[in-house]
Amino acid sequence: MSSQRLNLLSFSGKTKILHMTWMAFFISFVVWFNHAPLMMVIAKTLGMNNSEIKTILILNVALTIPARIVIGILVDKFGPKRTYSTLLAAGSVPCFMFAFATSFEQLALARFLLGFIGAGFVIGIRMVGEWFPAKQVGIAEGIYGGWGNFGSAAAAGALPALALIYGGDEGWRYAIATTGVIALIYSVVYFFSVSDTPKGSTYFKPKKAGAMEVTSIWDLFFYILMSVPLYATLSLLTWKLSPTGANLLSNGAALSIYTGIWVLFLYNVYKIIHVNEEHLQHPIEEIHKYKFKQVAILDLAYFITFGSELAVVSMLPLFFFDTFHESHGITMVEAGLLGGSFAFINLVARPIGGWISDKFGRKLSLSIFVLGLSVGYFCMSMIDSEWPIALAVLVTMSCSCFVSGGCGAVYAIVPLIKRRMTGQIAGMVGAYGNVGGVLFLTILSFVTPAVFFVVIAAVALSVLIAVQFIDEPKGHMAEVQEDGTVEMIELN
Structure with a gap:
């Protein structure tokens, strides 16, 4: 079908x-x-x-x-x-x-x-x-x-x-x-x-719990490196609550939380090594290998798509109010409705992004969406009080189409990397979306909205380069049944 x-x-x-x-x-x-x-x-x-x-x-x-x-x-x-x-x-x-x-x-x-x-x-x-x-x-x-x-x-x-x-x-x-x-x-x-699962299908599970399996020593180091931003973001959130931020935590409490975060990181590194050390000591058959770069690139893609969406949805109502209140007389309620247009498009654009990915190829679709959102955010950086409100909303919703479509394109690839680890891969990719939201909102606290949009557009161009190194899912992925037989799962 x-x-x-x-x-x-x-x-x-x-x-x-x-x-x-x-x-x-x-x-x-x-x-x-x-x-x-x-x-x-x-x-x-x-x-x-x-x-x-x-x-x-x-x-x-x-x-x-x-x-x-x-x-x-x-x-x-x-x-x-x-x-x-x-x-x-x-x-x-x-x-x-x-x-x-x-x-x-x-x-x-x-x-x-x-x-x-x-x-x-x-x-x-x-x-x-x-x-x-x-x-x-x-x-x-x-x-x-x-x-x-x-x-x-x-x-x-x-x-x-x-x-x-x-x-x-x-x-x-x-x-x-x-x-x-x-x-x-x-x-x-x-x-x-x-x-x-459907009747008769096997639910494949990881051999060990606690971290993702990787299939090369270089991927092991890459995995550890890609885990660092997750803990750095938790440290950033702690900083926001510390005396140098919102001043809602004492220096002692903040220091304790910082320590706990990085101790947890070290424990995570231990689990990554523990899960992978035994099987990496033996040759891994080619059909069982996957490239961790696929996960890393999707991390970055969701960082810019969903991460920017989280940040922009949070600031857009106030942006519209500040921009058009004096020139066009819009109220805070009207600004909220206009800002909500960015997230509303998710209902349609995200499924369309997934459908386009199914029909025209995963890598090409993701590239187009990331390029489109970069252009969209650059256009949003030029919105000012002289613009007609209708044009500002049109540009915003057009940008949102690429953002939401990009989210759909990312998760059109996630289940096609390694079936037994789909949850862990989805978890890491999803976490990077939250990392993006926190980082972009932190940047917004230091710059004007126009600069904020330009920064997102520039980061998107960097991610676009990374997307060119992702491999198009094709052929089959291999998973091992409990009785030792290999099942080949079609990818295209």
Whole structure:
């Protein structure tokens, strides 16, 4: 069956799995972003100041970076059915903690823990990759990512209304708790409605848990090198909370966190070496080899696509307000709606990005999307108060098409590298998206929006060069059955 004949109106077989899984992702994002539209009301209830509000926003993403790595390991070991169901159920606990917190400290702890549910995205990548063949995996992953990602927008639209329905000064508590109840119920529904693989298929697992297997000594060093930015980003987040940043951590507390982060890095290096040392001492058959550069390039591609999207979505409403408030008289609400146009396009553009990747080739498609977003951000850097608002929105949405399409193109390749490690690969690639968001927002705190857009455009051109070194998935990948027989999985 070609990707053009994927029947989304069906609710059986692999299409049922796709619908059930994007809904799980959708709910996880509703829970992850349930605070955003209600933040001002929450702050008023608990008497929070601006620094404390910023702290909550930072804590919301802090745990997601390591969580995506951990979830990738767990999904490869235990399967997506059990992992997604467990994550949704476990995620409801800090959701209830947040809803009924009575102090800033309780609120902050709950928000920090809720960052773990943001890693749910990784699980569905493995699930969809198991159920869809290579010629359909791009559009399927695109639908999963694009439709599920809309959960953040759904939370923004539905939760304020739900809080009003509950009524009272603390209606927000019941609105947020409702999302926890939904996650808890759906965790049970998901567990009893899906299976990890189609009937008769094998769910391949890594030989050892704790880190990805690599197939050459140089890839081992490359893997360790590519892990450094993940821990550096956690250090950057700590710096933002330290006395030199938001001044919400003491020097002693910040130093303790820095130490913990890099001790964790050293432990990660130990696990990488431990997982790989034995099999790298023996010759590895050519059919079992893969190139870690494929993962590294996808890390960079998601860094610029999803990373820039995270950053731009966060700053765009204020950018439109500051740019057009005096010249065109737009309100903050109107600016928010205009800014939301950047993320809204995800619903369509991400699946289209995956479909184009299926149809016209993975490397070519990713190259076009990265080049397009570079041009798009450069055009956005020229937006000023003299521009017609309609033209500014058109340029913004055009850029967003390439950004979201690029996200779809990245995850059209992820399941085609090494099947038994798809979760870990998806986790590392996804973590790099968060790294990009943190880094670009940090850059924004030092420069003007115009320079910010130019920086993203320039970084995208560097990533475009890297993309030219990725290998087009073709032929077959080999996985070993429990009885020792080799199964060849088609890649094109």
